[in-house]
Structures are given as C-alpha cells and as structure tokens.
Amino acid sequence: MTKLNQILAVEKGVKSDVQRKVTDAYHQIQKAPLLSGISRTYQPIDDEGEQLPPESTRVQVQADEVLKGVGAALTRLFDVTATKDWANCEARADVMIDGAVLLADVPVTYLLFLEKQLTDVYTLVSKLPTLDPAETWSRDEATDTWRTDPVKTTRTKKVPRNHVLAEATDKHPAQVQVYNEDIVVGYWTKVNFSGALPQRRVNELLARVQKLQDAVKYAREEANGTEVVDRKVGERVFAYLFA
Structure with missing residues (x-):
C-alpha cells in the first residue's frame, strides 16, 4: 500500500x-x-464574374x-x-527520549509544529548570557543570583606634605617643596553579582534541546510511514x- x-x-x-x-x-x-x-464563401452576381476561393x-x-x-x-x-x-x-507516533515515552501518540501535524518551535528554542538557548570565566562564581541564596568572591581594595586620599630643601637662616627663609602623598583612608570590598548562567548549564540545555529535536524527527519519520x-x-x- x-x-x-x-x-x-x-x-x-x-x-x-x-x-x-x-x-x-x-x-x-x-x-x-x-x-x-x-x-466565408464568395459568389459572383453572374457566371462571368470573378471566382474567389x-x-x-x-x-x-x-x-x-x-x-x-x-x-x-x-x-x-x-x-x-x-x-x-x-x-x-x-x-501518529511516540516521541521517545532514552527509551522512555515523553509524548505518546502524537499527530504528525503536531510533530511538524514541534520541530519548528524547537528550532526557535535552540536559537534562544544558544544566545543565553554566560558568566565571565575569568571570575570565580558561587550561588548566592539571599539574592538568588551568582556572586564572585569579595575583593578588597584600598581607598586613598592625597595629603599635601612639606619637604624642606634648606633650613631657614638669619638671612634666608627656609626652602620648602610641597608634594602630595597618597594616604590610605579606607577600604572597598567589591562583590559582583550576575543573573547569567554558567557555560556548562547552557551546554547542558542545548544538548537536551537537540536530543528532543532528534527524537521528534525520528517520530515524524515513523508517522510518515503510515x-x-x-x-x-x-x-x-x-x-x-x-x-
């Protein structure tokens, strides 16, 4: 058939x-x-008239x-x-993932719909922002975001100082040079927060989407064999x- x-x-x-x-x-x-x-035929008035085909x-x-x-x-x-x-x-056909039925008895028209939608989902997941690999990140439960380890830096302030080049005498005033000295006046503690995802998580999501894409294609081919x-x-x- x-x-x-x-x-x-x-x-x-x-x-x-x-x-x-x-x-x-x-x-x-x-x-x-x-x-x-x-x-169209032609008939002359008399027999002597011109004959036309x-x-x-x-x-x-x-x-x-x-x-x-x-x-x-x-x-x-x-x-x-x-x-x-x-x-x-x-x-119809079943969509199978690792030998288990994820979606049962799916119409072929819906399988076609799934294929298109999963292509869009894959594009979205591939564009997800990822955490900067140059930083060390950990989960912060208080803010439900990712955070870096605190980094402590100093805050300085320029304070003018006098440098005596020559002491004062009874004939000449002292020769003094003014310069600025950086003095530590406090400390900054910086923690970066991010709502991005670790690269390994994005890779995992992409793999799952691709696995489902393949499963849907197999199911569509099976359904098309009806x-x-x-x-x-x-x-x-x-x-x-x-x-």
Whole structure:
C-alpha cells in the first residue's frame, strides 16, 4: 500500500504541474482569436464574374475542452491532497527520549509544529548570557543570583606634605617643596553579582534541546510511514462544478 511519505514526495511535483496547466489554460481563454472561427464563401452576381476561393479560420480553443483539461489536472491535485490530509489525521507516533515515552501518540501535524518551535528554542538557548570565566562564581541564596568572591581594595586620599630643601637662616627663609602623598583612608570590598548562567548549564540545555529535536524527527519519520488510503474526491467535485 501507499505510505504517507510517498504521498508527500509526489505532492510538490503534482502542485507544480497543476499550477502550470491552470496558468496555461487561463492564458488560452484570454486570447479571443483562438476562440473564434470564420467561414466565408464568395459568389459572383453572374457566371462571368470573378471566382474567389472560400476563406475559413478554425476555432483553435474551445472553452469546454479547457475546462475538462483543468478539471482533470485539478482532480489529481485534489486526490493527492485529500489522501495526505486524511492520512495526517491518522498518522501518529511516540516521541521517545532514552527509551522512555515523553509524548505518546502524537499527530504528525503536531510533530511538524514541534520541530519548528524547537528550532526557535535552540536559537534562544544558544544566545543565553554566560558568566565571565575569568571570575570565580558561587550561588548566592539571599539574592538568588551568582556572586564572585569579595575583593578588597584600598581607598586613598592625597595629603599635601612639606619637604624642606634648606633650613631657614638669619638671612634666608627656609626652602620648602610641597608634594602630595597618597594616604590610605579606607577600604572597598567589591562583590559582583550576575543573573547569567554558567557555560556548562547552557551546554547542558542545548544538548537536551537537540536530543528532543532528534527524537521528534525520528517520530515524524515513523508517522510518515503510515499506510494511507487513496482518496478519490476530485472527480466528484468537478463532476458537480462543471456539469
């Protein structure tokens, strides 16, 4: 018997062929000269008059025949699509992860939806911010974020000092040079916090998404192996439409 994946394989070709034939038919019926014919004969007034040959143009396109051709082409498309859509209602498979059923009896149309959504999820996870590997991070339960070890640094203040170059004498004042000295006046203790994720966690999430993507693809292939019943609906549709 025919399987769903075989119908899917031919559907695209059938659609292209039908589209071409319908387009050709549309162009044909737009050309009035092809739909028109003429037959003309000449008879002189008397036997001695000039004899002229008859003239005729045949009708090259008949609207009824165009409709029949379009109906025949669309019948094939209607049947293939009906077979696929009816089969999609029955094609199902389990999504398995490590030998266990994650999702049971999933319709093939939902499996297609899952594939697309998981692609978007993978893109999102791959863009997640990660912690700076140059720092040492630990979980801070109070803030529910990641934090670094405290780093202590000094705070300094410039204090002017006098440097005596020459002592004062009874004839000259002292020669003094003013300079600034950095004096420690306090200490900063800095702790960095982050809402990003460790790289290993991002890698783990990516692996899980990819594993589910593979499982969904396997399930879709299994569902597409469902045997189908050929549906013949096109003939009835066009028997009514073009009666």
